[in-house]
Amino acid sequence: MSVSSQLQSINSELKTTKTKLIAxxxxxxxxxxxxxxxxxxxxFGENKVxxxxxxxxxxxxxxxxxxxxxxxxNKVKYIAPFVHxxxxxxxxxxxxxxxxxxxxxxxxxxxxxxxxIADESTKFGFSSTExxxxxxxxxxxxxxxxxxxxxxGMATHTDNETQxxxxxxxxxxxxxxxxxxxxxxxxxxxxxxxxxxxxxxxAVEEGSTMVRIGSTIFGARxxxx
Ligand SMILES: *Cc1c(COP(=O)(O)O)cnc(C)c1O
Numbered sequence: 001m002s003v004s005s006q007l008q009s010i011n012s013e014l015k016t017t018k019t020k021l022i023a024x025x026x027x028x029x030x031x032x033x034x035x036x037x038x039x040x041x042x043x044f045g046e047n048k049v050x051x052x053x054x055x056x057x058x059x060x061x062x063x064x065x066x067x068x069x070x071x072x073x074n075k076v077k078y079i080a081p082f083v084h085x086x087x088x089x090x091x092x093x094x095x096x097x098x099x100x101x102x103x104x105x106x107x108x109x110x111x112x113x114x115x116x117i118a119d120e121s122t123k124f125g126f127s128s129t130e131x132x133x134x135x136x137x138x139x140x141x142x143x144x145x146x147x148x149x150x151x152x153g154m155a156t157h158t159d160n161e162t163q164x165x166x167x168x169x170x171x172x173x174x175x176x177x178x179x180x181x182x183x184x185x186x187x188x189x190x191x192x193x194x195x196x197x198x199x200x201x202x203a204v205e206e207g208s209t210m211v212r213i214g215s216t217i218f219g220a221r222x223x224x225x
């Protein structure tokens with residue numbers, strides 16, 4: 001199946017929902033990204049800073065670049081001038097660094113707080129308690145160059161659909177709770193980023209507003225390391 005036909009079929013599935021498709025192009029060459037671009041795809045996700053920077057430099061300027069992977073603080077400066085949305089903010093230190101680089105670039109950077117919803121200890125993210133502590137404190141007051149636009153989560157890698165659904169549902173519940181309980185200038189909660197190739201249908205049913213899909217669109221990735 002070609003990139004364009006895969007995109008077409010996912011987009012028709014998402015048509016009746018409010019969910020936006022982020023095409024995850026990590027490890028994939030620019031010609032495949034352009035193939036998606038030609039049929040109208042504008043939002044792309046990458047998980048490595050160097051690769052993101054290299055691709056942004058040469059690809060069309062109206063592409064929205066989403067940083068979806070774990071982000072190291074010392075690398076924020078490379079993406080701060082152009083990144084559209086940082087999905088995986090998992091520490092307060094990282095949020096502060098993003099604020100610092102936003103200030104340098106005179107742009108407010110949109111972020112999602114990553115929540116640890118999976119069973120696996122390897123996945124990054126805040127607990128719901130940690131997020132509430134941050135929102136209840138005055139930490140956000142000084143972070144003038146970040147806008148927290150929502151939450152991001154990754155479900156456990158398992159065939160157990162019930163478990164995946166429960167984990168996604170927990171992210172939706174937290175999102176709604178935060179939305180009703182906290183107000184702050186830096187808090188503009190509209191997005192729940194959840195769902196990848198293997199589980200996006202469940203995520204959409206549980207309220208996802210952004211699915212991050214890679215291999216279903218571009219084919220399996222070959223990692224050489
Ligand atoms: C790679 C990746 C995806 C996409 O994974 P696929 O299974 O290829 O759809 C989504 N989210 C994150 C954070 C990723 O690193």
